[in-house]
Amino acid sequence: MTRQWPLHPTPGHGEALTSWLHRLATVYGMDLDQLVRHDLTPPGAPAPKSTDSLNLYAPAALITALAVRTGVPTEQVHRMTIAGWVPWLLDSLEPEPTPGxxxxxxxxxxxxxxxxxxxxxxxxxxxxxxxxxxxxxxxxxxxxxxxxxxxxxxxxxxxxxxxxxxxxxxxxxxxxxxxxxxxxxxxxxxxxxxxxxxxxxxxxxxxxxxxxxxxxxxxxxxxxxxxxxxxxxxxxxxxxxxxxxxxxxxxxxxxxxxxxxxxxxxxxxxxxxxxxxxxxxxxxxxxxxxxxxxxxxxxxxxxxxxxxxxxxxxxxTPEPDRPADDGSPPRDAWDEAREAIEEALSAAQHDPLAAEHMLAILTSLTRTEMTFQSIRGDLIALDIPEAFLPPTLAAMRSWRTEPGLSNNRPAAIVHET
Structure with missing residues (x-):
């Protein structure tokens, strides 16, 4: 019956198999070859041709014998060889089926x-x-x-x-x-x-x-x-x-x-x-x-x-930053447009310059006095003071271009506001 060795230093973290075997052999005054041939190779089984190759691959019988004599699990002993890292470190130790x-x-x-x-x-x-x-x-x-x-x-x-x-x-x-x-x-x-x-x-x-x-x-x-x-x-x-x-x-x-x-x-x-x-x-x-x-x-x-x-x-490369979703529903483009219109209208109701700017934008393509008065009337209906708005299309055009007036607006209207 195979017994556990009374003395057996535990393997170090990530230690190579031959390194551990050498330390085990040293404990008993042996060299590595003697330990492998006389105590870890089953009777009748061929001993490894070279102990240098044990870091690459160790026979299953040798790994089992080591596990029995030291109490270290066979999986851990196997991981002390390159073969124990197949297919992570390399795909296979077997000859490739097709060259290359x-x-x-x-x-x-x-x-x-x-x-x-x-x-x-x-x-x-x-x-x-x-x-x-x-x-x-x-x-x-x-x-x-x-x-x-x-x-x-x-x-x-x-x-x-x-x-x-x-x-x-x-x-x-x-x-x-x-x-x-x-x-x-x-x-x-x-x-x-x-x-x-x-x-x-x-x-x-x-x-x-x-x-x-x-x-x-x-x-x-x-x-x-x-x-x-x-x-x-x-x-x-x-x-x-x-x-x-x-x-x-x-x-x-x-x-x-x-x-x-x-x-x-x-x-x-x-x-x-x-x-x-x-x-x-x-x-x-x-x-x-x-x-x-x-x-x-x-x-x-x-x-x-x-x-x-x-x-x-x-x-x-790091994952690019992406804004986190706050959980609120996506905003509709028309909602944003309505909010912008409401802000512009509120400003025009209290600021003559904002009112005149709004009328200028809305009538920028207007060519007739009738259309101009219709748009002007719509703004007045929206509670923009009439005094804030130029009275005619011609006045609108002249106020934009006539120099010398404060903010390009007639003095009378500036005084009224």
Whole structure:
């Protein structure tokens, strides 16, 4: 009967499976390979060819054995591998049925900065999102220098997200991650090459959104909250758009892309000349440039300095202000017109200038004295004093044009009022 281990440190938040296995093995004076082969692999079952691959995929039997020995639920153990984030982080770990379909579905199905029709077509077979390998065909780890230097033996946990090139900073300390190679028992970097540059604010915001998505499954964007799968695809599509050769872009899109790279402080396309190269196959320094350029692009879109024309671009700008409905029925245009007439009539009943102005408007197209007197009579019937109104059409015309009279009205009428 399999029993639970008496000592088993709990996995850290977002910790990679191999990181946790190394800490478990350290407790019992073993290395990671010994723990996996002799205590977590069922009798007769083949042991994993390489423990480095366990962050990508772990056999179900190994996950079950870990759950039994530590009391950690199998679902939580599964989430410590990349396979546990399918189909959120990537669509599948299985070989694609048709060459190029995985890349097309993940990267070209939507767009961010430019329209989908402006995307130059290219085929990338046997591709998996965010999963790079270095020249030795081993995953490149990234570590936080502050976490490494402040941790004691057996407490340092490597987050899974730091094992793939999707973030630049540590979620706890906000400092840049450094590339590190080697097993968990020994890792490091050349102190002379340690990256001490502070991370720009837009990079920290971008990484915080990624961390939020992995923690709660959703990401808050300016327009609305989206599923973490949408966020990963938006970010990877944006990186692809930043890699398009400038000569293949229309003038408007080219200017936006050039501005992004200039603001990010890097050469366009991270210095790549010629055809587009796949992000996952780039060395870490160039991947850093692309992640910084992506963060800069998101910042410029949200600030309104560039326009995101793609299908996902609207998510990066706030919802436009719309006046709230106060619950009252909509006003009728005729009601507003009647109110305006009543206000004008009230003014004409007490102000000679307003009365004369009203008569002038109503008779502006009048050509006969009879029509003029009819309109004048209607205004008098509406309680506008007769003395406020010019007596004849001729008088109306002469009062408008004759200079020297106060307010263009006869002195007699001014005196009477």
């Amino acid at each position: 379909v995985a890349f097309h579905t993940y990267v070209r199905q939507d767009s961010v900065l430019i329209t989908s029709t402006d995307h130059p077509y290219r085929e990338v077979p046997n591709w998996q999102a965010w999963l790079p390998v270095n020249s030795k065909n081993r995953p490149v780890s990234r570590v936080c220098p502050v976490c490494v230097e402040s941790a004691t033996d057996g407490t340092l946990a490597f987050p899974l997200i730091m094992q793939i090139p999707i973030t630049l900073t540590c979620p706890r300390h906000g400092c840049r991650l450094d590339a590190a190679f080697g097993p968990y028992a020994f890792f490091g970097w050349e102190r002379s090459k340690k990256n001490d540059r502070p991370a720009p604010r837009q990079v920290i915001i971008q990484d915080a959104r990624t961390e939020q998505g992995l923690r709660i499954g959703t990401v808050v964007l300016p327009r609305r909250t989206v599923h973490v799968g949408v966020w990963f695809r938006l970010l990877r599509t944006l990186i692809e758009e930043l890699s398009i050769p400038l000569s293949k872009l229309r003038i408007r899109s080219r200017r936006s892309i050039e501005l992004i790279w200039r603001k990010a402080g890097h050469p366009a396309r991270a210095g790549i000349i010629g055809p587009a190269r796949t992000y996952e196959n780039l060395p870490w320094p160039q991947q850093e440039m692309y992640l910084e350029a992506a963060a800069t692009a998101l910042h410029l879109v949200e600030a309104g300095e560039i326009e995101a024309q793609g299908t996902l671009g609207h998510l990066l």
